[in-house]
Amino acid sequence: MTSHDLRTELASLTTEAFRPELADIDRLPTLEIARLMNGEDAGVPAAVAAELPRIAAAVDAVADRMTRGGRLVYAGAGTAGRLGVLDASECPPTFNTDPAQVVGLIAGGPDAMVTSVEGAEDSAELARRDLDALKLNAEDSVVGVSASGRTPYAVGAVEHARALGALTVGLACNENSALAAAAEHGIEVVVGPELITGSTRLKAGTAQKLVLNMLSTITMIRLGKTYGNLMVDVRASNEKLRARSRRIVALATGAGDEEIEEALTRTGGEVKHAILALLAGVDGPTAARLLEECDGHLRAALAHAPR
Incomplete structure (x- = not known):
């Protein structure tokens, strides 16, 4: 041209x-x-x-x-x-x-x-x-x-x-x-x-x-990267994001600080896993398995969690 x-x-x-x-x-x-x-x-x-x-x-x-x-x-x-x-x-x-x-x-x-x-x-x-x-x-x-x-x-x-x-x-x-x-x-x-x-x-x-x-x-x-309007797949790579992770778990579950810290520790800091563990009453490995079976969709994992 x-x-x-x-x-x-x-x-x-x-x-x-x-x-x-x-x-x-x-x-x-x-x-x-x-x-x-x-x-x-x-x-x-x-x-x-x-x-x-x-x-x-x-x-x-x-x-x-x-x-x-x-x-x-x-x-x-x-x-x-x-x-x-x-x-x-x-x-x-x-x-x-x-x-x-x-x-x-x-x-x-x-x-x-x-x-x-x-x-x-x-x-x-x-x-x-x-x-x-x-x-x-x-x-x-x-x-x-x-x-x-x-x-x-x-x-x-x-x-x-x-x-x-x-x-x-x-x-x-x-x-x-x-x-x-x-x-x-x-x-x-x-x-x-x-x-x-x-x-x-x-x-x-x-x-x-x-x-x-x-x-x-x-x-x-x-793709299931959120739960409602919460960033449940956020990567906690700094202190601000770690604080945000705790807040997201609190907003999703209503759990107290000690419960949240324990759940995050049990799930290796994974927010989505911690929420599932708290809401479904399952351990970390079970939360991980359920999420894997549901392609990472937290709502679906909650629906398939044992009652």
């Missing part, structure tokens, strides 16, 4: 549109600029709401694959890639997932998290190599993320993943995007032109973060 063709394509995108009414924004008082930004951001949830049926369908499809051992892989460039890496990196401490279970790929690799890697987003071949390095298979799910919906790295990732039989989701912020068209599940959250022309780290980035929150969180709920 020539430079002229690219400029023409970008000019047609809602996310790149120029807003002449904001041409003097740099002359406004700081508080007024802040009000403008806040007003712009207020419309993002409504744009996400319009895509909820498609988001829900994508979640159910991803959860189905992950139940069978598949992985969730995000692929994007720039802000979109960083948001995918962020969402993936927060799954292990929040839901006790294996770091290889939810993966974030960013065009240009780890260096691109903090700096621009020249030309990386323009390479569909780079996306194919990154996915091949993961030994992607048909049980996996790949979510391509791109505000414009045309980024070659994200589109290339989805096209390659689909050719391999993997589930594919395309998350964009423009209608009729190449990314959504390439994916089995297309999600287009149209937030409109940015306050600063083309700065898609703003509303588009916020919209992508909200959707990625839903994709990972609701998938983990479907």
